[in-house]
Amino acid sequence: MENTSKTVEYREVKNGKQSFFDGGLAQFIGYLILGIIVTCITFGICYPWSFTMIYNWQINTLL
Template sequence: MNAPAPYPSTATVSPGAAPAFRFDGGAADYLGVAILAFLLTFVTLGIAYPWALCMIQRWRCHHTMIGGRRLRFTGSGLALIGLWIKWFFLLIITLGIYSFWIVPGIHRWIVEHTEFE
């Protein structure tokens, strides 16, 4: 028995229908969120980066639709802070080499905390 796909198939979108992928965010909206996220990260010397990252991701998901369904980001800064502290420590003791593992790790965490509304 085949399980249904967890996301809408783009093959079912008929010609003339709504586009399979849509992004409706604007520059002014993003600028406010980006400045706030930057200030939060800068003022806390990077400690609050998980919350800044979640703000940006929440904005991106709120403005992204796939197959007519809007995305929702469920992650929180509190849920990411443990990983961030570990990654930050490893980044320092490896003199930056660990960043090659941090980038995919952050992306994996973001994907795992993104779903359809």
């Protein structure tokens, strides 16, 4: 039996530009800590807000 595994590379192109991650680790950790603090202070009420804040940061750094 042959090994037929292939390496597949995915690249997303939007408006003629290749997508790449341009965010820094320190910035991501800062957003993550802010989200945790806000979630703890509000006893979990603002968890959806902190989740979308972090997700929005990730999306905006990809575009």
